[in-house]
Amino acid sequence: MQRYFIDNRYSESSPVIITGEDYHHIVRVMRMKEDDHIYVVFPDQSSAAARIETISSDSVEAVVVEWETDTKELPVKVAIASGLPKGDKLELIFQKGTELGADQFIPFTADRSIVKWDEKKAKKKLDRWEKIVKEAAEQSHRNVVPSVSSPVSFKELLTLSKHFDHTLVAYEEEARTGEKSNLSRTLGSIKDGESILVVFGPEGGLTENEVGRCRQEGFLICGLGPRILRTETAPLYVLSAMSYQLELMR
Amino acid sequence: MQRYFIDNRYSESSPVIITGEDYHHIVRVMRMKEDDHIYVVFPDQSSAAARIETISSDSVEAVVVEWETDTKELPVKVAIASGLPKGDKLELIFQKGTELGADQFIPFTADRSIVKWDEKKAKKKLDRWEKIVKEAAEQSHRNVVPSVSSPVSFKELLTLSKHFDHTLVAYEEEARTGEKSNLSRTLGSIKDGESILVVFGPEGGLTENEVGRCRQEGFLICGLGPRILRTETAPLYVLSAMSYQLELMR
Numbered sequence: 001m002q003r004y005f006i007d008n009r010y011s012e013s014s015p016v017i018i019t020g021e022d023y024h025h026i027v028r029v030m031r032m033k034e035d036d037h038i039y040v041v042f043p044d045q046s047s048a049a050a051r052i053e054t055i056s057s058d059s060v061e062a063v064v065v066e067w068e069t070d071t072k073e074l075p076v077k078v079a080i081a082s083g084l085p086k087g088d089k090l091e092l093i094f095q096k097g098t099e100l101g102a103d104q105f106i107p108f109t110a111d112r113s114i115v116k117w118d119e120k121k122a123k124k125k126l127d128r129w130e131k132i133v134k135e136a137a138e139q140s141h142r143n144v145v146p147s148v149s150s151p152v153s154f155k156e157l158l159t160l161s162k163h164f165d166h167t168l169v170a171y172e173e174e175a176r177t178g179e180k181s182n183l184s185r186t187l188g189s190i191k192d193g194e195s196i197l198v199v200f201g202p203e204g205g206l207t208e209n210e211v212g213r214c215r216q217e218g219f220l221i222c223g224l225g226p227r228i229l230r231t232e233t234a235p236l237y238v239l240s241a242m243s244y245q246l247e248l249m250r
Numbered sequence: 251m252q253r254y255f256i257d258n259r260y261s262e263s264s265p266v267i268i269t270g271e272d273y274h275h276i277v278r279v280m281r282m283k284e285d286d287h288i289y290v291v292f293p294d295q296s297s298a299a300a301r302i303e304t305i306s307s308d309s310v311e312a313v314v315v316e317w318e319t320d321t322k323e324l325p326v327k328v329a330i331a332s333g334l335p336k337g338d339k340l341e342l343i344f345q346k347g348t349e350l351g352a353d354q355f356i357p358f359t360a361d362r363s364i365v366k367w368d369e370k371k372a373k374k375k376l377d378r379w380e381k382i383v384k385e386a387a388e389q390s391h392r393n394v395v396p397s398v399s400s401p402v403s404f405k406e407l408l409t410l411s412k413h414f415d416h417t418l419v420a421y422e423e424e425a426r427t428g429e430k431s432n433l434s435r436t437l438g439s440i441k442d443g444e445s446i447l448v449v450f451g452p453e454g455g456l457t458e459n460e461v462g463r464c465r466q467e468g469f470l471i472c473g474l475g476p477r478i479l480r481t482e483t484a485p486l487y488v489l490s491a492m493s494y495q496l497e498l499m500r
Contacts, residue, residue: 070428072476099483140477184499225497226322227390233349240490247475249434
């Protein structure tokens with residue numbers, strides 16, 4: 001059943017009104033009719049099954065039928081910081097990372113990032129990223145649309161890192177030396193509601209200098225097993241491990 | 251450092267000889283010279299750093315410098331069976347699944363598979379899949395190139411399943427009802443060297459009938475957490491969870 005994020009808060013006294021792109025999607029793409037059902041998610045993250053009551057020329061009105069009570073969100077808030085990679089790899093990270101429960105995406109310009117961030121195209125690119133994330137959140141039945149920011153500098157990333165309860169760097173050189181306990185130790189001790197930032201390099205990885213500066217800021221350096229993961233695969237590994245440890249193993 | 255799978259067994263008395271596509275890659279793509287280093291992996295899964303000794307017009311000769319002793323492979327053999335999805339999703343599963351340690355890929359025609367398998371294009375498609383898997387195995391520094399088969403029928407899949415020590419089906423309806431212990435219970439009890447088959451539906455999922463038949467054959471039905479994962483994301487979740495449990499948590 002299709003899921004839509006509603007901009008307005010729920011009110012008992014009036015129907016849920018859907019306009020704009022979601023209206024278009026319900027009426028033109030899904031070709032839904034009155035009495036069909038959808039899921040609606042409100043800004044306070046509450047969600048419900050709703051029945052379409054009326055379809056007019058520019059809006060759909062629906063009424064809540066049954067509130068959802070199960071939790072769709074990871075018990076911790078995970079931010080994924082990716083060194084700007086080439087091509088559309090970032091889009092894959094955003095789409096799959098949203099399905100896997102990330103709360104926030106922070107691209108950053110790493111020493112080995114080859115792509116230059118084009119400020120002229122920034123607005124368009126950010127719009128596209130936000131659309132990918134919103135659609136993935138709807139599709140995966142989440143109650144939160146993760147936030148995506150424009151790329152920050154490495155220095156800005158270190159400043160942002162101070163707001164997190166836990167900070168990790170995925171570093172393949174560390175995996176080569178057999179480091180394998182920092183991720184599981186962190187996930188074993190993290191408490192519900194805490195926040196965690198995980199930093200990933202671009203193709204070619206982070207430089208020793210970048211890793212050293214993270215270490216100074218108190219980041220834990222973690223390996224992700226003996227195989228070398230691509231820059232877009234590593235975040236998916238970490239998010240899957242988090243879900244496995246914090247949702248399935250409990 | 252680049253990694254190449256060698257067709258011939260290692261012999262102490264002669265150099266490692268590389269021809270064909272790998273020759274082309276070393277000389278034309280990577281533009282390597284004599285005395286440059288590569289990794290070589292032999293059919294018995296032993297691997298070593300090797301130094302290029304001579305480059306001729308159609309072959310590279312290299313000598314083993316140092317054998318690798320660390321384990322790159324998951325301690326269990328994982329087969330991923332995917333209901334034929336649309337587009338290039340299968341290629342994403344093969345590439346990322348190889349990075350994440352899968353041993354075997356078995357596509358199958360599921361009730362809800364929309365794509366028809368074109369026997370005329372079968373050879374070309376399988377060649378392409380095998381290339382994707384080989385390159386991903388090289389890139390991720392594995393010692394095994396996973397096998398990929400042409401799509402089998404669901405009935406054939408059930409027959410194949412008898413060869414595995416453990417069999418699981420990922421089923422989103424089961425996740426909705428809160429099933430969350432079968433994956434972690436299986437990974438908690440699986441022994442090194444054992445084999446496991448995990449079956450995933452195409453877009454739209456497996457039908458109740460398919461899941462019922464799996465259940466009759468002794469498959470465990472498992473949920474993968476509260477969010478709905480796309481058909482190409484679910485196998486990556488399971489492989490990541492396996493690596494996390496069997497490689498990082500030990």
